[in-house]
Amino acid sequence: KHRQVTAAGPGGVGKTRLALAVAADLADDFPDGVWFVDLVPVTDPGRVGAAVAAAVGAGDQPGRDIDDAVLAALAEHRALLVLDNCEQVRDGVAPFLERLLTACPRLYVLATSRARLMVPFERVFPVPPLSRDGGDESDAVALFMDRAAAVGWPPGPTVSEGVVAICERLDGMALAIELAAARWSTLGLDGLTAGLSDQLRTLSGGARADDRHRSVRAVLDWSHDLLEPQDRALLRRVSVFVTPFTADAAAEVAAFTPLDASAVFDGLGRLAEQNLLSVTPSETGTRYQARETIRQYGTERLTDAGERTVVRSRHAQWCLAAAEALSGSGDADWRVRFDAVADDVRAALAWAADRPERREDACRLARLLAGLAFTRNLLGEAQQRYEQAARLAGDAAGASALREAAAVA
Template sequence: MVRRAAPVAGLRLPAERSSFVGRRAELGRVRTLLVESRLVTLVGPGGVGKTRLALRAARELGRSFPDGTALAELTAVADPALTAAHVAAAFDVRDTTGRWLPAALAEVLGERRVLLVLDNCEHLRDACAVLVDALLPGCPGLSVLATSRAPLDLPGEALCPVPPLPVGAGSDGAALLAQRARAAAPDLVLTAADDGTLAELCRRLDGIPLAIELAAVRLRTLTPAELLDRLDDRFGLLRRSGPGGPVRHRTLRATMEWSADLLGGPERLLWARAAVFAGDFDLPAAAAVCAGDGLPADDLLDVLDGLVDASLVTVVRDGARSRFAMLETVRAFGRELLNAAGEAPAVRRRHRDWCARLMADAAAQFLGPGQVAAFDRLAAVHPEIAGALEHCRRTPGEEATGLCIAADAWLYWAARGHLGEGRRRLDLLLAAVPASCPERARGLVVAGYLALVATDPRTAVPLLEEGLRNARALDLPAVAALATQYLGQAALFGGDLPAADRLLRAAAAAHEAVGAPAGAFCWADVGVVALLAGDLGTADAAFGTSLAAAADPWTRSHALWGRGLVRLAGGAPGAAGRLERQALRLMREVDDRSGVALCVSALGWTAAAHGDARTAARLAGAAESVWRSVPARLPAPLAAVQEQWEGVARRALGEQQWRTWHAEGSSLQRAAAVALALDEQPPARPRESPSPGPLTRRQQEVAGLVAQGLTDREIAARLVISPRTAESHVEQILTRLGFRSRAQIAAWAAVHD
């Protein structure tokens, strides 16, 4: 049986914030190039509209990629080593297993037909090229639409230059200027008499969309003729005295400087200071980093409104709160203003201190009931944390502060899929802080923990042992307790159950002695050790101790999962199922994806023990789908349990029925797999004897387009395939249906639509 993998979950493009003007020829060119090549790169200068064109093209091509379109926006990624993690996150794949991320992502994507929009590649060209070169051969259904100021220089890459907008009277450039002006000033009246002036404005702005949009805002207070006069004066001065370089780059720079000159002092100051942010920011962040020294906190909102009015900052609605964003070109010029004012070091220190406070406050909630909310807060500012850590690493005297921030993020790195980034940052900062100190001791322990999560005990154990020695020498009992705990986990992973039990119990006692809540997880691991040793009584007691002490959902979910396995092994599948469902709800809340897979697997086993073989088969398939989405596999020590209970269900159903029900579960996305396991929606019954019909899904699509009267070449363009492939599909349809003409296909499609 051919199994159709579930679509990648959560893929969507951001909504357009304003109307899209023109570019029909370029859109057609992109469509044609994506038929001929699986890698198309839009190239052009900053501000020319590459991102808007790519996103519009991706929307129009949505039906050609039935498994989704993902956007990886790379502007805030400063370290090339983090490119793969950022792209994987766009596909909802997290760096949680320690595997080489491109290989893991390729495994998840498989043969799915997906489009990746890779935006703003120019500063990461080599990293993007390596990643795309690794993905395309292993993912035959993947196409990539990149934007960059320079090509990626890969074999098979098709380039699509993005020119400025046409600028004559009635042109797209003039239409953009008029539309944006009316949006900025709803009472503005433009007549046919203004057409020539608008066209000349666009010509002076070289048809660059960003420059046109910045200029349009000034039509709130100036007539088109007045705007043109001021623009001519300003650009004439800048072009006579400004730096060399391509005319379009000088035009954009001139527009930026002109915009800055039209601002008041506070707005100009806020533009410069807010440019220190790597991504979006909210009002409290702006107050913490930008207020003071000439910019009173009480005036901040009014000043920010001024930047919004000038189209230098855009408002992004985020639930009940507003966030503020800058285009990268605007941010880059703001940083020039910051450096020119001599404020960059002081503002970067404020930004670092703000990040350190956010991290410390969140870390205090990692093992409490506010755990998930703490993870969410950090995820919202992840680009800022990365920027602060990079600043600390590169600034003499700041390394220990950076190491403290990175170590505070210990559980966040693992829980939210930034495992590789966390390990890399800790490695670099530990190298920069070689002398024994509290920051280094804790950094060593966290680095060892992350190595364990990445299933790399050879690296983990030396780090943990050195951290333990440093912690004892510096009298840091809380750090020593963590080191002992993770050495116990390393022994557990290595199969040394007696050593694991001894170390984990010692760590639990040490945590209790210093009043730290981490002991609850130690007891959950003591329970796992006893469970693997077959000592159900000790395991049950240890899981109970963990549940009595644990306040955070992650620890509680693992203790409930383990206790459910104890009940299953003890012959109480009903109680086991109740415990596993409790655990699964918590693991879904935390978004522990491996934990979700463990619980779905366990609920399949409890169904088999109950005698519900169909549900057991469906949940076995659903668990397999969840493991693929991580991607990871069931831990080896549980393989015998899986074999036992799946064997029971297979024998009850027979091999053919087992495959049918298993395949249905395997086709589910992760959210649907969880809903099935929790019985939160009526399960859809598969056909007893599934039949795909005479045509495949792709052939059905082609037949529908034939019925619309499209030629093979038009079908190829619509589906983003080659004309030869489209012709082959039509021939196969004729053969399968026993027809001799396209008219017969059209009649068949009309009946079977």
């Protein structure tokens, strides 16, 4: 066995699907547990260890770095750690893993990334597209059939040859197949074949590896173009959320011209029907989330529409309101509510801190997050955020008071 395997491949090829399947198959081999950590919400490479600590239940302790707490917690464990979406914080993942695998000799790590992580223990597994071998018995066709049936109209045997051809045109890319299958009930074989052929022809050419990426991009463009204008606006605006979000949160951020709150609520359901958003129940209500490839696509569209600044600003205001509500709350579900929004607050803070015109908002966010982190017993982060707030404070007295708070934390 290899201590650390990186499942590498382009966005949409099915890395997360593969990692979850492997973890499920190997669960019995790891008596001390299997942990899954999604790194999409982590915007600061220095917080990779904190994300792992939250997943494995390693508490922050005074005088101990959070990374050290993780090493101590896992030192004797025979366990599997699955780190998903490592590429955006690779500079933080690589040194953390090197320390972790050295200090925890019985620990194994399965990572997913668009590129190798370049750590000493690493074995890279290039994730292939879904197999098209076997025609209508192939893995690619099975996924298409399953997703088409989920939207209410399972393809019959008379169209199996056409479905095989669609999966072949999409290079077996899992995300592209799922998005195409979601349109089966409204377009049928002829509509899918014609629409995809036009889109793929536009993006054709280049190396084969690039063609696989183009297959996903083509289907994203095609799926986007089939949406009503209001739903296009909603998809790009909710891409600002880095963690699963509620309908009310989406309305706070996305409900401005041409959308109102009712259009947001209705649009979330339509986007979910088209596999552009996933829907999951939680302790704090139904939540929606776009897979990372779709979220990045939405972010591109947000920039193209000239809405990035206004949507990021509305997201920051929503985060401020959420943090202020938590600061004054003593509810029994406080911890769950904090964990549900903390990564969005961190992302909003990172965005605001880099913009002089948002300095006041950034200081408030840092100060609020510092207090919340302290209450949550994230002592290292509390100190970090108080120090950040002190740097952002506009007056000497305020900065001094915040530095004193940091010393206490």
